[in-house]
Amino acid sequence: MTNPTSNAVTQAATADHSQLYPSPYKEFWQAFSRNKGAVAGLAFMCLIVFCALFAPWVAPHNPSEQYRDFLLTPPVWLEGGTWQFILGTDELGRDLLSRLIQGARLSLLIGLSSVVMSLIPGILLGLFAGFFPRLLGPSIMRLMDVMLALPSLLLAVAIVAILGPGLINTVIAIAVVSLPSYVRLTRAAVMGELNRDYVTAARLAGASLPRLMFVTVLPNCMAPLIVQATLSFSSAILDAAALGFLGLGVQPPTPEWGTMLASARDYIERAWWVVSLPGLTILLSVLAINLMGDGLRDALDPKLKNAA
């Protein structure tokens, strides 16, 4: 009764019916896997996640070890490259591949923690804004409007300008920046659901406000939020790299992808690989996540197909 698809129906379904109607997860996977780009994105992300999780074992070298005899060694397929450094080395003789793998850890960490840090307060604020449309709602929304008036990267830059550069401040800045979209999305979804009959039914049955908010309404607002979380994960990676590039994010010598690019700028004429490879990694990861996001949107929420 808390959900429009009532449990009673599912339980009453016989074995025959369960074959006719695939389980929600199977149905989701069927819809998702129809989108080839999404599957490719998922595969690439699995690779990145694997590298990040097992970085110390996957990486051939210690990412901060400086091989003084191998400064700016080109990748293996170029003249002068060696198998010792598959993707070459940077200006201090550090192995590029190992640094990129270590960087995947950081980027995923920043992405994940900033998504969590903005998703939870965003959902809470959105729920409150939706459930209290008289006073609290508009004031929350005005606040979000103010935050939206600043382009996200600029707001992040402003926040880092106050807090100072660094890993944790980067996460905070990105979390704050992506807050408004969660609030708006949650509120819009809540407002849509509140008019549905099942909410009225739950109300009449005497459900308490917290129960109404978190058990009755919230689960039915999750589809767009999951999609948004995926998309803001990718923009978190982009913004973190941008902050790193501007010298406002994670500080060197930590191998963050954007920071690596910033220090590689001076070698643009001599060693294209130190410039190209970190950026390519960023592009591919963000692309993979966005492809997954598109697939998720198509699979979870057909209504959103033409949005974005």
Next chain:
Amino acid sequence: MSLLQINNLNVRFGDANAVPVVDGLDLSVDAGEILAIVGESGSGKSVTMMALMGLIDAPGRITADSLTFDGIDMLKLSGRQRRKVVGKDIAMVFQDPMTALNPSYTVGYQIEEVLRQHLGLKGKAARQRALELLKKVEIPAAESRLDAYPHQLSGGMSQRVAIAMAIAGEPKLLIADEPTTALDVTIQAQIMELLVNLQKERNMALILITHDLAVVAETARRVCVMYAGQAVEVGQVPELFDIPAHPYSEALLAAIPEHSIGAERLATLPGIVPGRYDRPQGCLLSPRCPYVRDNCRAQRPALDPQAHSLVRCFYPLNQEVA
């Protein structure tokens, strides 16, 4: 010679093996005549008319032995030549007036567009004519409506505008595709009356596509009953209503609520129109037909002349009442 002559029209979506949406349809309309086409949703009524207007896009494919309008072979026309006929000599009014008008342009603009395209009227002359047309379709305060946007009009008003747009080119044939289905019941009669009056006054042919058999009984002289892309019975109005020869026509008439007065339940025809996967081998109605016999399931009947009408059935009903 009839104004519109359709012989063996087929419309398929997909390759030549795809199940036809319109299946060997023969139809003729005389100048100044009202022909009603009835049948349930998905029976191919609208698609037939879209094919005539050249509005079927790939992957849709049209084939016909002949598709002649006013002596012109519509199938042989180039796109440019067809657009000289469509919108001028053949015009169409659609089902949902609220979405059929472009929300970004004023009513006047959308009517004047037809006048400019087909009659070469411009500027003041076009506006004057548009105003006359709005008055013709009995829109109150017509002057002020010229500059109104579609969202400012009610459904009935929008349908009047759509009719004004359709008759702007002085068509010889007007096709009204369920013109009243999307409207309030009170407005429906007014719109029908308007259409019939315009038809009489201009002596244009009117093809009326509808579910509403009561409307057919009042307005049309001839009816074509369609089922699953085929014409199953074509006949004159009072006869077809009084003594339907095809089991499907009979079922349609029995489904009118008034005919079930006194009965416990409304009469219905069980089952649904066959889709692309469950198309029967024999008569298309055979799975639903109460009078079905063995050869109905094996062979398809042709549309043959019977006592009162053309009927596509091996065992037509009511033949003895001559």
Next chain:
Amino acid sequence: MLSFIARRLGLLIPTFFGITLLTFALIRLIPGDPVEVMMGERRVDPEMHAQAMERLGLNKPLPAQYMDYIGKLAQGDLGESLRSRESVWKEFTTLFPATLELAFCALIFAGVFGLLAGVIAALKRGSLFDHGVMGVSLAGYSMPIFWWGLILIMFSSVSMGWTPVSGRIDPLYDVEPVTGFMLIDTLLVGDEGSFKDAFMHLILPTIVLGTIPLAVIARMTRSSMLEVLREDYIRTARAKGLSPARVVFVHGLRNALIPVLTVFGLQVGTLLAGAVLTETIFSWPGIGKWLIEAIGARDYPVVQNGILLIACLVILVNFVVDILYGLANPRIRHQR
């Protein structure tokens, strides 16, 4: 229409005050002693410290400080840069044309090619071109533009020598800033060489800054166009016997443009954020680079009011887009 504008204008006021609160809080949220942070040294002489607090107005209670801040803003006093001692407003107005010129070119670039690609992709749905546009735009949408800039410099400037690496114009040319827009100023001078040089300097930054808006506009135009082409009124227009071009462009595009216009407006914000990165890569002397340098130098008055100015700019642009949206969409205009 006027009441429509007035209503939208009314909505701006609380947003504006919200932003002043934000920039006001900005300087007060800096951890540590603000004077020490700004002067960049510890143990400031107590007397000087008090003077600095006085000068910055930091010794009063917070509400009074805020009122002071608003009062100064109302008089057009945005403070002065700690580095150059120039007024923030003056620095902003000198540098802003450079950013505007770049942003304008990027928007034109993105708008023209994005609309074109989106419309053609929608009309040839499922074709190779369509798939190509969708693929490229997804990549563009995911592009780290600071890297994209470096790659373009590496290819076009370093390897090929087609375009200059950085700046707005070769220092060889001495162009007097009349309008502040290099393309116009060089034309005013009447020297073809300098105009060409300014133009060459613009190419790469325009592409870099325009990439994300281009991708977004192309995607949006395509999906919006596809949606509109399925509408009943398109069938009506075809049934009127109108030419395909008229059906697509007069009846289709006009309606498809409405959501694209909104996206276009939202892109202005993205563009200003992108300008920060683009200007840093290309050493483009605009407000983005100015702001980043001010942050690096802890020039807080510039940071504070530079952000305020940019935010106001974004609000203003969104307001204009709103109005245009109303003009394009009669349904919105008549809403009460």
